[in-house]
Amino acid sequence: MYLPAEIPKAHVLITVKTYPNPSAKYDELVCNAGFLESGEWVRVYPVKFRALPYDQQYSKYDWIELDLVRRERDLRQESYSPKRGIDEEIRTVGHIDTGKKRDWRERKRFACRDLFTSMSELIGLAKTDGVWKSLATVKPKELVKFEVKEDEREWKPQMRDSLRQTSLFASQTGGGRELQVVRKVPYKYYYHFLTEGDNRPRRMMIEDWEIGALYWKCLAQTEGDEVAANRLVRQRYEEEFWNKDLYFYVGTTLANHIKAPNPFTIIGVFYPPVTTQLGFNF
Numbered sequence: 001m002y003l004p005a006e007i008p009k010a011h012v013l014i015t016v017k018t019y020p021n022p023s024a025k026y027d028e029l030v031c032n033a034g035f036l037e038s039g040e041w042v043r044v045y046p047v048k049f050r051a052l053p054y055d056q057q058y059s060k061y062d063w064i065e066l067d068l069v070r071r072e073r074d075l076r077q078e079s080y081s082p083k084r085g086i087d088e089e090i091r092t093v094g095h096i097d098t099g100k101k102r103d104w105r106e107r108k109r110f111a112c113r114d115l116f117t118s119m120s121e122l123i124g125l126a127k128t129d130g131v132w133k134s135l136a137t138v139k140p141k142e143l144v145k146f147e148v149k150e151d152e153r154e155w156k157p158q159m160r161d162s163l164r165q166t167s168l169f170a171s172q173t174g175g176g177r178e179l180q181v182v183r184k185v186p187y188k189y190y191y192h193f194l195t196e197g198d199n200r201p202r203r204m205m206i207e208d209w210e211i212g213a214l215y216w217k218c219l220a221q222t223e224g225d226e227v228a229a230n231r232l233v234r235q236r237y238e239e240e241f242w243n244k245d246l247y248f249y250v251g252t253t254l255a256n257h258i259k260a261p262n263p264f265t266i267i268g269v270f271y272p273p274v275t276t277q278l279g280f281n282f
Helices: 105-111 119-126 157-161 209-221 226-243
Strands: 006-017 021-023 027-036 041-047 062-070 079-082 091-095 135-138 142-150 187-194 202-205 247-252 264-270
Touching (some): 006 041, 006 264, 027 247, 027 264, 041 062, 041 135, 119 135, 119 264, 142 226, 202 264
Parallel strands (some): 041 079
Antiparallel strands (some): 006 062, 021 027, 027 041, 062 079, 135 247, 247 264
16 A cells, blocks of 8 residues: 555645535535645545535635545545544645636646556556556547436435435534535536547546536526537537646546446546647647
8 A cells, every 4th residue: 555544634635526426324425536745646535515614615726634544445545534534624725726827737747647548557557456546647549529418317215315414514503504405417428538559439427526517507507408508518528628638537436446347437627728748639
């Protein structure tokens, strides 16, 4: 194992927040991932993000501070939990901005440190005993298409009914704040792409919070027209991003890490402007 069992006062640069999912054990969970100051990937789970006090909620590319402990029943070496569980205090201690000049170099320094150009190589490391690689940045060689697919419109009843959704403010105010059950996005989104050595395109689902939030924003803009809303989502993830220096943050789930031929999904998208210093031009 390349990281210690405990990391006190860890500083983590958040680059990934997945869309909230119901959990029978924790009500609702968000999986976070990012980089330690030394550059290694870490996964922070579980976090009841929407129930955090407002002063503990954080954004992508914020530095957060918390005590971490390795998840004992998780073979993936990057997987940690807040030491005090969902009651862990999380402090925002910094942010990497691109500034008025849209300078992405500092973000790139972390995002592209652990860079793969071959999904086959990455999957091989994910399946290697003692390595179990589960987080990485991937640079696609060629983007083929962006796919929108209809999905179930509601959470399964047993998942929805398990959501108790009481705010952590309850201990502070004595009354608590009821949170609405997060809306389920009724579509799934996929990128089809090639990496080095691929003979045919790969199809991988996009699971980050950003694309779910974008759908709801676009739906409001189009006054409930789902076709028009997805047209706007496509415009951003296809037309706009394909003209960027596009990278994928990818990660595995514990349930699929061993059994799935390709256990990775796209858990975030990194899209700095095209430069001649690093990356492919589309």
